[in-house]
Amino acid sequence: MKEQDIRDLLLEVKTGRMEVESAVDRLRDLPFEDIGCACIDHHRGLRRGVSEVIFALGKEVGDILAIMESMAARDEDILVTRLSEDKARRIQERFGDSVYHKRARALTLQKETRENREIGSILVISAGTSDIPVAEEAAVTARFMGNRVEVLHDLGVSGLHRILAHRDKIAQARVIVVVAGMEGALPSVVAGLARKPVIAVPTSVGYGASFGGVAALLGMLNSCASGVTVVNIDNGFGAGYAASMINRGSL
Numbered sequence: 001m002k003e004q005d006i007r008d009l010l011l012e013v014k015t016g017r018m019e020v021e022s023a024v025d026r027l028r029d030l031p032f033e034d035i036g037c038a039c040i041d042h043h044r045g046l047r048r049g050v051s052e053v054i055f056a057l058g059k060e061v062g063d064i065l066a067i068m069e070s071m072a073a074r075d076e077d078i079l080v081t082r083l084s085e086d087k088a089r090r091i092q093e094r095f096g097d098s099v100y101h102k103r104a105r106a107l108t109l110q111k112e113t114r115e116n117r118e119i120g121s122i123l124v125i126s127a128g129t130s131d132i133p134v135a136e137e138a139a140v141t142a143r144f145m146g147n148r149v150e151v152l153h154d155l156g157v158s159g160l161h162r163i164l165a166h167r168d169k170i171a172q173a174r175v176i177v178v179v180a181g182m183e184g185a186l187p188s189v190v191a192g193l194a195r196k197p198v199i200a201v202p203t204s205v206g207y208g209a210s211f212g213g214v215a216a217l218l219g220m221l222n223s224c225a226s227g228v229t230v231v232n233i234d235n236g237f238g239a240g241y242a243a244s245m246i247n248r249g250s251l
Helices: 003-014 020-027 044-048 061-073 085-094 129-144 157-164 167-172 186-193 208-221 236-248
Strands: 078-081 099-101 106-109 121-126 148-152 175-180 198-202 228-230
Touching: 003 020, 061 078, 061 085, 078 129, 085 099, 085 106, 106 129, 121 129, 121 167, 121 236, 129 148, 129 175, 129 198, 129 236, 157 186, 167 186, 175 186, 175 236, 186 198, 186 208, 186 228, 198 208, 198 236, 208 228
Parallel strands: 121 148, 121 175, 175 198, 198 228
Antiparallel strands: 078 106, 099 106
16 A cells, blocks of 8 residues: 555545545555465555565465455555566466566566656666576566666676776666676776766676675675675665665655
């Protein structure tokens, strides 16, 4: 439930268009609803500005559908992350209006686009093509939250001229998300070029000594560039969410 929903509900009671008991019934499931397989936080949108996000990994399709049914009944926007293509097909049989973002492994269901043209934009950069799934997860998340997002792929430091060719876009963005595996050097380079917050995302991409992304994680945590913030390995969702909070400020 969003803040505007509460305002509309109270206005209906005030003007006599809704009985008090009906309003109480609408509010009864705040702050959460226990459906057996999950306790759904319908209050999340009111507190945080964004509805609860469904992490699909490890969940049965039936559980995901049950959560979505409950959220959809309350007109909540829905984002499902780490969703396989097979599960997405089964979900779309029920929610035909949903959109599956294959490379991001995410599904969205929104009644209307929330993009706010009055705020700045978020730039998502991936170091290599293999980093695209994590970068796209960040981009989908940020767009779901109402941000303008631009994405640039395959600009790793082994060809430094590639990132330098986009200095104008780096300068124009309000927040930058940089996704990299291997040695994780790209966020330091970008942060050295930008007067903007840089959120670094290490990925599990790399050869044996990358230790599943730990090498990139440590490289980013030890960045010589000031102001680089680091999220967990492969956590494109977390990066997109944080970038949105920075971009939107107190909105």
